[in-house]
Amino acid sequence: MRFSQAFIPTLKEVPADAQVASHVFMLRGGYIRKVASGIYSFMPLGMRVLSRIETIVREELDRAGAQEVLMPASVPAELWQESGRWQKYGPELLRFKDRGGADFCFGPTHEEVAVDMVRRETKSYRQLPINLYQIQTKFRDEMRPRAGLMRGREFVMKDAYSFDVDQDAALISYKSMYEAYKRIFARCGLDFRPVEADTGAIGGNLSHEFQVLAETGEDKLVACDSCGYAANVEEAAVRAVTEPAIGGGGDLTKVPTPGAKTIADVCEVLKVDAAQTIKSLVYTADGEPLVVLIRGDRTLNEIALKKLTGATELFLAREGQAEKATGAPVGSIGPAGLSLPIYADLELEGATGVVAGAGEEGMHYTGLDLARDCTITKYVALRIAEEGEGCPRCDGEYKAYQGIEVGHVFSLGTVYSEPMGCTFLDEGGKSQPMVMGCYGIGITRVAAAAIEQNHDEGGIIWPMSIAPYEVTVLPLQMKDDDLIAAAQKLYEELRELGVDVLLDDRNERPGAKFKDADLIGIPLRITIGKRSLGEGNLEMKWRREAEATQLPAEGAAEAITSAIAAEKERIAAI
RNA sequence: CGGGGCGUAGCGCAGUCUGGUAGCGCACCUGGUUUGGGACCAGGGUGUCGGAGGUUCGAAUCCUCUCGCCCCGACCA
Secondary structure, rough: OEHHHHHOOOOOOOOOOOOOOHHHHHHHHOOOEEEEEEEEEEEEEHHHHHHHHHHHHHHHHHHOEEEOOOOOOOOOOOHHHHHHHHHOOOOOOOOEEEEOOEEEEEEEOHHHHHHHHHHOOOOOOHHOEEEEEEEEEEOOOOOOOOOOEOOOOOEEEEEEEEEOOOOOHHHHHHHHHHHHHHHHHHHHHEEEEEEOOOOOOOOOOEEEEEEEEEEOOOEEEEEOOOOOOOOEEOOOOOOOOOOOOOOOOOOOEEEOOOOOHHHHHHHHHHOOOOOHHHEEEEEEEEEEEEEEEEOOOOOOOOHHHHHHOOOEEEEOOHHHHHHHOOOOOOOOOOOOOOOOOEEEEEHHHOOEEEEOOOOOOEEEEEEOOOOHHHOOOOOEOOOOOOOOOOOOOOOOOOEEEEEEEEEEEEEOOOOOOOOOOOOOOOOOOEEEEEEEEEEEEEEHHHHHHHHHHOOEEEEEEOOOHHHOOOEEEEEEOOOOHHHHHHHHHHHHHHHHOOEEEEEEOOOOOOHHHHHHHHHOOOOOOEOOOOHHHHOOOOEEEEEEEEEEEEEEEOOOHHHHHHHHHHHHHHHOOO
């Protein structure tokens, strides 16, 4: 492509809407434009990136035995009523009526349609397994779209659905998709981790998220540095301690802590470390108050608490409610003498010499012994796993990461097949519900995640495998006929060799071309300028590197082609 | 949905408090000079000041309503 003919409207200034790198550079580089909140158009460069990601996804899923289909974006309500999700799904589901008044929704995911397709045509165990996928625009009416493509309302997703005869067979499907996902994200040049994830309300036994490591990620993860166990922080197990996390013994002593409302205040007044203190949090679980104890420097995992209590509605009690339930103002609440259910984090078992609220305004206890002075309902893992904590599966330690969820594989069991009557006859002639799995990849989010992970101040640094063009050629002096001819020749030759090349033939000054090339982020740049051409050379520079190297003009096209091939192999090998 | 902020030229912004002919930079168009990291000179004009109502002799500016967008939080497989 010739830049002068291309629709690549780059922006010199940062659009006010954009905060994160992927959003800023996709806007500035002319990849996307916003049409409404969380809804974007893809311009030619953006479209090329999506196509390249999709190609990798197709190749790997086809290799794994899945077959591509295309289901409708508009789904009749009846299907969603059959699965029960028409009622369950909240306002995220975009619902509308056709001219006859019939209810439809714009599919945010397609379990129902996939199940319907398969149940109509599949009657025998001989026809299974089946694994179908599609690449399609989805719509989820997010409460708060944010960060450009990272959390949009409309987005391109690859979704796949597997149908098997039983749990064992379903596990084989699951594993094969898991492996395909690893290959896909590796080929996209991403640094990612498959992590164990919450199976959520949907139940099931297995679920992994594929998280791209990036500081701007919305999800928090921990990964063990030695055994490779990794999990979403909401799901991460914590190691049970053998020694009490707080020791020191001592007698129960009431001390004044005037004005101390927070753990930090108390530590200041009593000159103790936060790890010596206990936070007493009052929660309301379906209307009933309960107390949670957690070390002063820890964070409560509300998901774990929710699972423990089984409550549908769980939230931190408001100040008034907390005081009413415990008789003490927030900041001085403590576990001693309370008659409410008290759940203490596992690491507090056996704790002595603790600092905690004394249950009256402006007073705290020191020397508290949980076993001696309080009635603990249950010790249970309630804290959020943190960096440096011991791995529960080995002797290693957790490292903390932030991640962008680009893929999710999910073992579904018969949650959809049963209510929707997606059954087959087994060898004994008995009707059985199919055992399902579903598997998603956010195509548009992969593009954003790749940028979050690969950029500098100047712009994007695309992995070769998903870049909109593999190489860009910059002739610097547009009035030098010989130089133009050399650029033209190289451009033609590269195209002949099947290379995706962008020739910047605009009548711009060199500085402008360099800036745009950096911004757009094409991984390889060939500069043709008077300086080197006089000596029969071109300059080759990788976007990710600072320095250019000289490349003889003679045979340049072949050399560039093999450099690109080598780079692709390097990415695939990782 | 709760809290905060913003809407003025294609983009980034000033002007709003204290009402009085709508501005700056970039981009754009014309001409010229330039050409190895976003050039310079001269000329040109961009506009329902998000929308609707109101107050006023007069509204970008004050009041009411409304729409849109961004951020923090809550929510969600």
